[in-house]
Amino acid sequence: MRGKIIRSLAGFYDVYCYEDGLEYRCRARGIFRKDKFRPLVGDEAEFTVTHAKDMEGSLDGIEKRKNFLVRPPVANIDQALVVFALASPDPNLFLLDRFLVRMEKAGIPAIILFNKEDLVTEEEVREYERIYRGSGCRVLTSCVRDGIGVKEVLELMRGRTTVLAGPSGVGKSSLTNILCPEAEMEVGEVSRKTERGKQTTRHAELFAIGSDTFFLDTPGFSSLFLEDLKPEEVRRYFREFREHEGQCRYEDCMHISEPDCEIKRAVEAGEISRERYENYVRMVSELREVKRY
Ligand code: GDP
Numbered sequence: 001m002r003g004k005i006i007r008s009l010a011g012f013y014d015v016y017c018y019e020d021g022l023e024y025r026c027r028a029r030g031i032f033r034k035d036k037f038r039p040l041v042g043d044e045a046e047f048t049v050t051h052a053k054d055m056e057g058s059l060d061g062i063e064k065r066k067n068f069l070v071r072p073p074v075a076n077i078d079q080a081l082v083v084f085a086l087a088s089p090d091p092n093l094f095l096l097d098r099f100l101v102r103m104e105k106a107g108i109p110a111i112i113l114f115n116k117e118d119l120v121t122e123e124e125v126r127e128y129e130r131i132y133r134g135s136g137c138r139v140l141t142s143c144v145r146d147g148i149g150v151k152e153v154l155e156l157m158r159g160r161t162t163v164l165a166g167p168s169g170v171g172k173s174s175l176t177n178i179l180c181p182e183a184e185m186e187v188g189e190v191s192r193k194t195e196r197g198k199q200t201t202r203h204a205e206l207f208a209i210g211s212d213t214f215f216l217d218t219p220g221f222s223s224l225f226l227e228d229l230k231p232e233e234v235r236r237y238f239r240e241f242r243e244h245e246g247q248c249r250y251e252d253c254m255h256i257s258e259p260d261c262e263i264k265r266a267v268e269a270g271e272i273s274r275e276r277y278e279n280y281v282r283m284v285s286e287l288r289e290v291k292r293y
């Protein structure tokens with residue numbers, strides 16, 4: 001049978017079976033242990049049902065991975081849906097840009113969902129859309145509380161595996177409860193108090209919406225480190241820099257303090273959003289700071 005690993009527990013893997021839409025708890029066969037190969041949540045699996053009555057099986061093989069993330073440990077991600085609130089809490093764009101850089105590096109397309117549009121004016125919504133116009137990301141807005149914009153999100157998720165990310169309090173649980181009521185996410189204040197505890201004990205888990213659509217909630221979003229990044233590589237992950245490439249005086253221009261810098265010119269001319277550029281500069285200086293120690 002063919003399926004997808006949706007959960008990994010001590011020594012077991014829960015596999016969603018494409019053929020019957022059911023979940024089977026599978027043991028990894030000896031070959032995995034021998035090869036020191038660890039199956040991941042998100043892996044496409046080949047498995048055999050061993051006890052149909054108890055929904056048990058054995059994992060026979062794993063298909064070649066399209067991509068994978070180390071944190072959280074998941075494979076075959078098609079895209080990331082990163083949720084931020086337009087207010088309450090105010091969006092931390094530096095956090096958002098750090099996330100987008102990580103996704104660019106991993107080669108995973110990101111969709112930005114600005115939620116709680118009911119709390120801001122239309123002008124403010126347009127302002128955020130302007131900032132991210134050149135980012136290469138699709139930008140959506142929503143009022144999840146009233147179910148507005150959720151259909152558009154679902155359209156983009158259909159047939160794909162999506163990582164859901166975003167800081168606490170922005171409406172992820174509310175969205176998850178609409179998309180997939182079985183996930184039973186706690187909404188609001190109460191859950192936030194226990195969130196830390198939940199994050200340490202909870203493992204990455206995929207939820208199925210229908211037979212070909214999966215999503216995964218990523219806990220621990222605020223601790224997004226970029227320490228594995230070199231300062232020189234960050235500029236590659238800002239899409240809006242791309243069309244200006246090769247036009248600076250220096251070929252290896254970092255676009256920070258060099259003279260005759262095309263990127264700085266484009267920022268001054270309003271062709272590249274200043275907010276994004278400033279976050280780029282901040283990221284590079286933070287990474288240089290880390291390197292010094
Ligand atoms: P999470 O921490 O990201 O999972 O956020 P929750 O789903 O728990 O939502 C946090 C709070 O924001 C809750 O009180 C929700 O009722 C509220 N909320 C969610 N979506 C919206 C929205 O579109 N507008 C407004 N005003 N509040 C919302």
Ligand code: ZN
Pocket residue numbers: 248249253254255256258260261262263264
């Ligand atoms: Zn430059």
